Amino acid sequence: MQLTLNSMVESSTYDLDYIFQALSDPTRRSILRKIAKRERAITEVAESYSMSLAAVSKHIQSLERARLVTRRKEGSYSYISLNADAMSSADKWIQYYRGFWEGNLKSLKNFIENEDK
Amino acid sequence: MQLTLNSMVESSTYDLDYIFQALSDPTRRSILRKIAKRERAITEVAESYSMSLAAVSKHIQSLERARLVTRRKEGSYSYISLNADAMSSADKWIQYYRGFWEGNLKSLKNFIENEDK
């Protein structure tokens, strides 16, 4: 596995923009919790919120844009579930910086070596 | 060590809103990179960007609101540096959900063990 500064720290910048932006809303984090254990139909998800179905639909589109959820169509229902890869991007970014905080020299060393790539 | 759903999954909801929102902007992530190794004066940070100092100042305020950076005043300079705790909140949230994705109990376990660090 290749760890360039790009892949590791910024992944694709726009991806991280989308991912963190999606995670910044409590309704969307709540949706992720709701589908964490198993996939759910969109209507099923929407039941939990007082907002309109259209609003929930938009939140889900925002989560899809960030690739945090994936959609499976079956008949007239759409089922959404978590997507591993996007979350892992966000996590890598955070993990990387935690190194500095926590005095973890390994990530510091790694960082310095990759500084201006 | 108390693990309520609140403390564990949402920490304080508003905190996570601020944290992820702050991380969603590439300039702000770049500022975090810039101060990762050592604290820097605000003017020093601002030099790297083509935007106005006032704009950078706002970005830093946004990072402070999320408690991702802390400020130290010395004479007429303000120095900013990374703050461990906030980042760790975001990371915990993500780690927790990665467990579901990856079917990996280790991250959940890890989360639980590190809850009050």
Added chain:
DNA sequence: ACATCATTCAACCATATAGTTGACTGATTC
């Protein structure tokens, strides 16, 4: 005291976001 530097504030602009309602599209069921 005065000028200068570091930084913020206020007012403003353009665009994005989070929500609404009502019309639309595709499957499903009667």
Added chain:
DNA sequence: GAATCAGTCAACTATATGGTTGAATGATGT
């Protein structure tokens, strides 16, 4: 085939965001 259900789209509103410029504040240097 008409009615219903799942979900999206379009138009709209209100507020937030990211940027600008110019004036204001507060410490430092002369």
